[in-house]
Amino acid sequence: MSLQKTKAQLIQLLDDPDYKVIALSGLWGTGKTHLWEEIKQQSANASVSNALYVSLFGVSSMDQVLNKLIQSAARDGKIDSLVSKTAKSTFKGLESFHKGFATINELCQLLAVSMLLRKKIVVIDDIERMHEKLSIDEILGFIDDYSKNREVRFVLILNSNKLTKRDQWSTLHEKVIDLELQLVTTPxxxxxxxxxxxxxxxxxxxxxxxxxxxxxxxxxxxxxxxxxxxxxxxxxxxxxxxxxxxxxxxxxxxxxxxxxxxxxxxxxxxxxxxxxxxxxxxxxxxxxxxxxxxxxxxxxxxxxxxxxxxxxxxxxxDPNLFESIITKNVAEHARHSAIERVEEVREALYWDHRLDSNQARTRVDEVLASDQSIPPDIYNGLVKIVRDTPCIENMAQLLIDRWIDLYKQNPQPYSSGSGLEPAIIEAIEHFNAQRRENTAASFAEQLIQFAQAPDHQRYNSVVYLNLCNTGVEYYESAIRDMPIKGLQGVLPYMLDAYNQSQRDNSTIEAVAQRLIAACRNLYRTHASEGLGRLLKRQFAYVGLDIEHMPQPSVTTNATAGEPEH
Structure with a gap:
């Protein structure tokens, strides 16, 4: 039974004095105690609102149970003057007189509890968590005695599935408990x-x-x-x-x-x-x-x-670690959400024939309000639909302008494929040209750094791995645009490596292979220019004929990959 239904049922049972012992059972942590406290606070029934509460968690004797009940009454201000006087003066007097009066002291305790609990509602919680020294027989015997002879009513709160002696519970459940309410709290x-x-x-x-x-x-x-x-x-x-x-x-x-x-x-x-x-x-x-x-x-x-x-x-x-991970995920999520929005708007404009011009304009405004850069092929599809939609065709140019503005803020290496808007193609190609220039410049710096490094460091670096996995055309760009001092370091390294391989009858080193292939390609296209003459002189200086020497067997196109930077 759900929490609300159980609450209503328990309130009805508490208002009916014929139900002297009520069990409220349910799994741990499902709100049994919370339910009772809520009922107690909201109840207009004085017997309910003044009920005494005791938890048996870790309790190992009936004396402790009785003391907890007295403490509960004192804490809530429910000990009347007669009980208070009896409990305090009698306990103190007998204990100070002689230790042999311990049994009489216990009798006084029972007398005080009997007076205190008469015609009260007592809530006993956590029965399944009591200490193993305290038996279920003692608890249920106490409940049976006080419910029959002192007009005490009980509410037992427990997880009956966790009771260690199920057979005892089943037997005494039939004799003592009037009704068990099972609480099944929903998530x-x-x-x-x-x-x-x-x-x-x-x-x-x-x-x-x-x-x-x-x-x-x-x-x-x-x-x-x-x-x-x-x-x-x-x-x-x-x-x-x-x-x-x-x-x-x-x-x-x-x-x-x-x-x-x-x-x-x-x-x-x-x-x-x-x-x-x-x-x-x-x-x-x-x-x-x-x-x-x-x-x-x-x-x-x-x-x-x-x-x-x-x-x-x-x-x-680590707050900084989580912040960096979450921020990255939030940015990626925002981008995906923006892409989904563009696709949703495009689909709505294409399929929803009930959209009027104001509704269509509102949907396009959703895209214009986004600050996320969208892949051009997805965005281009929306532009085409908008241009073909009456009353909002003028918004197509607004979409193009917005895409270009966002792309300039966060350019990506998109391909300027066919079918894209001319203005979008122009923006992409402009960025890609700049990117190639920047990449070539960065690659040239890596090449110079590699050539000038000591031999024992040269081949054990990330730079070397990058150079070995970069296409020859990037070597060509690097040599073409490299400053003089850079050429003065790179070209001698290349030629020394080639001659060393010839002397040792070994395979020429991978970076030198690519450099020689790049120089051969550059010479063929710049033979009559200054760069071609420089390369021919450098090769001739070490006895090599750049025109007729064997071409190294290396990849000479971009499939070898772009340099990392």
Whole structure:
């Protein structure tokens, strides 16, 4: 029975004096005690609002139970003058007189409790968590005695599934308890209770993920909320976070605190790539919780999930690390959202024949308001539809101008393919030309650095690996535009390496291969110019004929790759 239905039922039972012993049972952390406290605070029934409460967690004797009840009454100001006088003066007098009056002292304690509890409602919580020295027989015997002989009514709060002696409970349950209400809190109800004491800016996403994970333990949900608030703080809007981030925190926190029944392990979650054959080999039995992870929107995991697990396991929190990861994910999410928006608007303009001109203009304005650069092929499709749509065709140029402005702010190495708007092609080609110039200049600096490095450092560097995996055309650009001092270092290195290979009858070094191939190509196109004459002199100086020497066997096009910089 859900929380609200159970609450209504329990209120009715409390108002009916024929029900002397009521049991409220349910799983740990599902809000049983919270439900009772809520009823007590809201009740107009004096017997309910003045009820006494005792938890048996760790209690090992009936004396402790009775003392806790007296303390509960004193704490709530419910000890009347007669009980107070009897409890205080008699206990103190007898104890100071002689230790042998301990038994009489106990009798006085029972007398005080008997007077205190008469016609009261007593709530006994955590019965399944009492100490093993205190037996269920003693508790239920006490309940049976006081309910029959002293008009005391009881509400027992417990997780009956965790009682160690189920047979005793079943027998005494039939003899003592009038009715047992089973509380089955829904995930939504459990979350509503948890969020009251722990507000979060991400409540909507948290609730959705907790409901999908079927979390009903309020203590676990509070841990989930605390973890989420710690990681994200108050810096982000809920809608700007990627869809998987908060669900990932919910899932991993629930797994870590063992709050997810039959759920995936954290190892499985961190490796989650269900389309990869290697993943399926490692974890073949994934169907049990595959739907859960898919509903949460976690289609792949990355560094974020690894750092969440590390935080949960060690307690060490690095705010700068999480901020950098989240900021990167937020930026990527914003870009994907902008692309989706362009595609949605294009589809609406194409298919929704009910759109009037104002509605169409509003949809295009959504795209114009975006600050994200969109791939030109996707954007170009929208431009074409807008140009073909009456009443908003003039907005096509606004879209083109907006794309170019955003592209200039954040240029990308797009291809200026056919079918794009001429203005968009011009912007892309202008950037690509600048990029090639900058890349060539950067590559030339790497080449000079490599040639001037000591022999013992030259071949054990990242620069060397980059040079070995770069196409010959970049070597050509570097030699063509290299300053004089750079040429004075690079060309002698190249020729020395070539001659060394000839003397040792070995394969010429990879960078020197590319340099010679580049020089041969440049000489063929610049033979009568200054660069061609310089290259011919340099080769002749070491006895080589640049025109007729064998061409090194290397890749001479861009498939060898662009230089990294």
């Amino acid at each position: 939504a109800e459990a979350f509503s209770i948890a969020i009251q004491s722990l507000p979060s800016a991400y409540a909507s996403s948290l609730k959705r993920a907790c409901v999908i994970c079927k979390l009903t333990n309020i203590r676990i949900i509070k841990k989930v909320i605390k973890t989420t608030n710690r990681i994200f703080g108050q810096s982000y809007r809920e809608d700007e976070l990627p869809r998987k981030m908060i669900p990932s925190v919910v899932l991993l926190t629930a797994i870590h605190h063992r709050g997810l029944e039959n759920g995936p392990t954290k190892e499985l979650t961190l490796s989650w790539k269900p389309q990869h054959s290697d993943f399926l080999k490692l974890f073949p039995d994934t169907n049990h919780w595959k739907d859960l992870v898919n509903q949460l929107g976690i289609y792949i995991t990355d560094d974020f999930e690894h750092h969440v697990i590390a935080f949960l396991q060690t307690g060490h929190f």
